[in-house]
Amino acid sequence: MQILEAEAAAEGLALAREHQPDVVVLDLEAESADAAAIRDEFSQQTRGRAKSVIVLGKIRRGPVFAGGHVISKPYHFAPLVHTIEQLAAKAA
Amino acid sequence: MATLFVLQGRDKGKRYDLREANVSLGRDHHCVVQVSDNEISRRHAEIRKDEQGYRLVDLGSSNGTFVNAEQVTERRLVNGDRVQLGRTLLLFTDADDRAEQPLEHGVDIVGTAAVEGSRIVKSVSHEPGSQLFAGDPADSPWLAAARSNLQLMYRTALAVSHTLDIDQLLARIIDMIFEWVEADRGCIMLIDHESNELTPVASRSRRGQSADQRIAISRTILDYVMERKEGVLTSDAPADDRWKSESIAALGIREAICVPMQGRYGVVGVIYIDTYTPPDRVLLAKPTNRFSEEHLKLMVAIGHQAALAVEDTSYYSAMLQAERLAAIGQTIATLSHHIKNILQGIRGGSYLIDEGLKADDNDVVRRGWRIVERNQERISNLVMDMLTFSKEREPELVAADLNETIGDVAELMKPRAEEAQVTLHWQPRTDLPPFQFDPDLLHRAILNVMTNAIDACEKREGARVEVSVEWSPGEQFVHIVVADNGEGIAEGDLKRIFSIFESKKGARGTGLGLPVSQKIMREHGGDIRVESTPGAGSRFYLELPAHGPQSIRSAETITMPTVS
Numbered sequence: 001m002q003i004l005e006a007e008a009a010a011e012g013l014a015l016a017r018e019h020q021p022d023v024v025v026l027d028l029e030a031e032s033a034d035a036a037a038i039r040d041e042f043s044q045q046t047r048g049r050a051k052s053v054i055v056l057g058k059i060r061r062g063p064v065f066a067g068g069h070v071i072s073k074p075y076h077f078a079p080l081v082h083t084i085e086q087l088a089a090k091a092a
Numbered sequence: 093m094a095t096l097f098v099l100q101g102r103d104k105g106k107r108y109d110l111r112e113a114n115v116s117l118g119r120d121h122h123c124v125v126q127v128s129d130n131e132i133s134r135r136h137a138e139i140r141k142d143e144q145g146y147r148l149v150d151l152g153s154s155n156g157t158f159v160n161a162e163q164v165t166e167r168r169l170v171n172g173d174r175v176q177l178g179r180t181l182l183l184f185t186d187a188d189d190r191a192e193q194p195l196e197h198g199v200d201i202v203g204t205a206a207v208e209g210s211r212i213v214k215s216v217s218h219e220p221g222s223q224l225f226a227g228d229p230a231d232s233p234w235l236a237a238a239r240s241n242l243q244l245m246y247r248t249a250l251a252v253s254h255t256l257d258i259d260q261l262l263a264r265i266i267d268m269i270f271e272w273v274e275a276d277r278g279c280i281m282l283i284d285h286e287s288n289e290l291t292p293v294a295s296r297s298r299r300g301q302s303a304d305q306r307i308a309i310s311r312t313i314l315d316y317v318m319e320r321k322e323g324v325l326t327s328d329a330p331a332d333d334r335w336k337s338e339s340i341a342a343l344g345i346r347e348a349i350c351v352p353m354q355g356r357y358g359v360v361g362v363i364y365i366d367t368y369t370p371p372d373r374v375l376l377a378k379p380t381n382r383f384s385e386e387h388l389k390l391m392v393a394i395g396h397q398a399a400l401a402v403e404d405t406s407y408y409s410a411m412l413q414a415e416r417l418a419a420i421g422q423t424i425a426t427l428s429h430h431i432k433n434i435l436q437g438i439r440g441g442s443y444l445i446d447e448g449l450k451a452d453d454n455d456v457v458r459r460g461w462r463i464v465e466r467n468q469e470r471i472s473n474l475v476m477d478m479l480t481f482s483k484e485r486e487p488e489l490v491a492a493d494l495n496e497t498i499g500d501v502a503e504l505m506k507p508r509a510e511e512a513q514v515t516l517h518w519q520p521r522t523d524l525p526p527f528q529f530d531p532d533l534l535h536r537a538i539l540n541v542m543t544n545a546i547d548a549c550e551k552r553e554g555a556r557v558e559v560s561v562e563w564s565p566g567e568q569f570v571h572i573v574v575a576d577n578g579e580g581i582a583e584g585d586l587k588r589i590f591s592i593f594e595s596k597k598g599a600r601g602t603g604l605g606l607p608v609s610q611k612i613m614r615e616h617g618g619d620i621r622v623e624s625t626p627g628a629g630s631r632f633y634l635e636l637p638a639h640g641p642q643s644i645r646s647a648e649t650i651t652m653p654t655v656s
Contacts, residue, residue: 074435074436074439075439077440077442081443
C-alpha cells in the first residue's frame, strides 16, 4: 500500500488530484478553514468513489458527501486501520 | 369592599370606603362622597352595589360623569376604573381583587381601610428631585447641608460596601435615610422581575417603636407613585382643624412619604417612610407636620440615587455573571479540545505498542512508546499551566542562580529543538550575581517562551533560537532574552498573544503558555515585552526585578470591566 501524506488540506487536495488515491483519510479538525467545503471538495475529487473518503472528526453529512465514513475523535487506531484496509481492498 | 381614591382635585388623597349599598357622590354635604368641586352637581352620581359588583349611575348631572374618559349614564365599575366628575378624578378599586399580602418584612400592601383617610399633601416628581444637587437658595440650612452631603454619602457607602449584593446595599441606604430624615419606620421595595410585584427588600423601625407593628401601605398610593413617577407625602390629619375629633385623638397622626426609585432605565421600586405622632402628643400641642416638602424633595433625590445604585448592582452583577459563565464555558471547551487531542496521541502510541508486541517487533514498540511519552509530557505541561494560571500565588523568592535555571530549561528543550530542526543557542553570563526569584515558576515562564520560539521557526531555513541575559550592575531589571528568526507576530496581534486560549498554533497550542509566563513575571514584579518583525522573527524580554520585588503588580487573570 502506498501512503501519501499532506499537512494541510490544500496540499492534500493537490495530491489527490495528481495521484487519484483509492482511499482518502481526512482529519477535518486539524484544519481551521471551512470544514464542510474541504470535505465537499474531496468528495468531488473522488467522484463516484465518495465512499472511499474517511473523515476524522465531527461533520454533518452534506448533500455532496452523502456516503463515506465518519469516525469521531478520539478514535482507536485498530478500527481505523481495519476500515482503511477494507476500503483499499474494495477499490482494488 | 370597594374603595374610591381621589387622584386629582381639591380632595386629592382622600379615600372613601364604599360600605353602603348606595354611595352618593356630589357637592352636597349629605353625600357620602362629598366632593368640593364647583363643576359637579349637588347630587352628581351614585355607586350602587349589587350581587355582581358595583354600578356607577349618573344622576342627571350638569357636566356629566366619565369612566376612563368616556361619558356614561350608567356603567359597571371594575377594579382600576377612573371616574371623573367635574375636575375631580377618582380611582375605583375593588378590594376583593387585592387581598392583603403579608410579607416577610412586616409590610402589607392593602387595598383598604388600614390607611384610612390619608390624603396626599404634596407630590414631587423626579425632575425637581434630581435638581436637588444643584441647590436652591431658598432651601433651608438643613436641606442645603443634606444636599451637599448626599452625594458624598452615596459615594462613600458604595465604595465602602464592596458589595454587589442588593440586600446589603439597600440596608445601607435605609440606614442613611434614617440618619438624615427623622422617620419612625421605613422600607424599600423593589419590583421583582419575575412576578412584576413590589416586594419589600429592606425595612427598619426606629428604636423604641413597636417593632411588631406591621407597616401597611396603601396599594393605591403605590400604584399612584409607580405610574406617575412622583413622590408623595401623605398625612391622615385632616386639612381643617379638627384636632379635638375623637378618632384623631384615638389614632394619632401618621405621615408618610412614598417615593419612586427611578433609575436610568425605569422605576425599580419604591421607598416608603412614615412617622407616627401618638394621640397624647397630638393633644398636647398642635403638632406641625413632621414631614415637610423639603423631606419629600430629599427623599425623591434619594430614591433616584438608590435606583441608580440598584441598577448598577443588578446589571453589573448580571453582566459579571454572564461574563464568568462565558469564560467558564470557553475554558471547558478549549481544555476538552486539548485533552482530546492528547488522548488521540496516546491512542496512536498505544496502537503501535500493541501491534509491535503482537508482531514481536521492538522498533515498532519503541516508536509507539515515544509517542505515548511525548503526550504524557503534553498533558503534564497543560496541567502545570492550568495550575499556575488559576492560582493567585506569591512566588517563593530565594536567592538563586539565573544561569542554572535557564540552563535547565535549555537542556529540557534540546530534544524538541532537534526534532524541529532548530538550532538552540544559550549563552550563559559569568558575571551574574544571585537574584531573587522563584526558580520553579521562572523555569515555567522561560519554558513556555522558549517553546513558543522553537515552534515559531520550526522547519524554516536556518532556524535559530538565541537565549541570553541582559543586565548591568545598578539597573533595575535583569532581562532574559529569547530571540527567534521565525514567522514573527503582526502588530495587531502583539497584545492578543497574552490573552488566554488565543493560540495561533492550531491543534498544538494550548493558548495558555504566554499568558502564564506573563502572569509569573508580573507576580515577581516584572513583565514580558515583545518586539517582532513579521517574516523575520521575534524577541521576547522577560523582565525580572534585579533587587527583589518593588512593585508587585497584581496579575489579573480575567479582565473585568471597571465599576464607574
